[in-house]
Amino acid sequence: MINIHLDNLQEDLIKQLYAVEEKENSKIHQLLSTLEKKEIEIAKYQRNTAYIKQYATDLQLFLSIKKIGEDVSSKDEFLNSLFQEENLKNDHSLEFRVNTAIQSIISDIKSFGDVRIEDKPCEIVLTKKKTNQAQTMVPTVQSRSITNIKLKKHKTINTLGGYIYGSCMLPDDRMAFTYITESAVRVFNTKALKDFEVKIPCEPFDIVYNNEDNTLAVTSGGSVKQRIIIIDLHRKQIKKNNFTRFVKFWYSTDKK
Secondary structure, three states: OHHHHHHHHHHHHHHHHHHHHHHHHHHHHHHHHHHHHHHHHHHHHHHHHHHHHHHOOHHHHHHHHHHHHHHHHHHHHHHHHHHHOHHHHOOOOOOOOOOHHHHHHHHHOOOOOOOOOOOOOOOOOOOOOOHHHHHHHOOOOOOOOHHHOOOOOOOOOOOOOOOEEEEEEOOOOOEEEEEOOOOEEEEEOOOOOEEEEEEOOOOEEEEEEEOOOOEEEEEEOOOOOOEEEEEEOOOOEEEEEEEOOOOOOOOOOOOO
């Protein structure tokens, strides 16, 4: 609201300035126009006087000079009356006077106000619910005996071979198996169908999934040279083949 009010005051002041300027300019143009007309008339009299002196007779010269004198006298009275007016008698200057109320605001008002925190008394009531009411808020889970649990077959996978020593579940619900006699690792999709197979240069024993780089780590079993083979699940091929002195130890990426 303060900014809007100040903007309105500024706009009114500018309008007033333009109005005063236009009024004074109009007076100046009117005065200059009058002086130019009188200047033209005086120049005409000067030319006539020079012509009469050169070509007129003495009588014509006498009569003409008398008439010109009367006209010059009237022009002189006009100019004297013109300079006696307020427009030329006084020196004009455009000035701006600051409202005293604004000056008092600058000197008297030091700030818009102060910021503080007002404290008001309030009532805080602590209520303790009954024990049985609190217990009703906690859901109860009915215990079940293991003898009453019935198993349901979820999926059947045709592993397509025998002597499977290792298996693991992948994050996307696929399963991987090691085939020691066939030296292979097979991955089955969620529909229990073989997704792909990777041949291993040893007898694979155990297998585990590594979530850090999306790979399978396979340990060798009865091979002469013990090793850990890393299979890239994205490329579906062997990524690394590391020899080790450990025998039939399964590889784990769990961090404790």
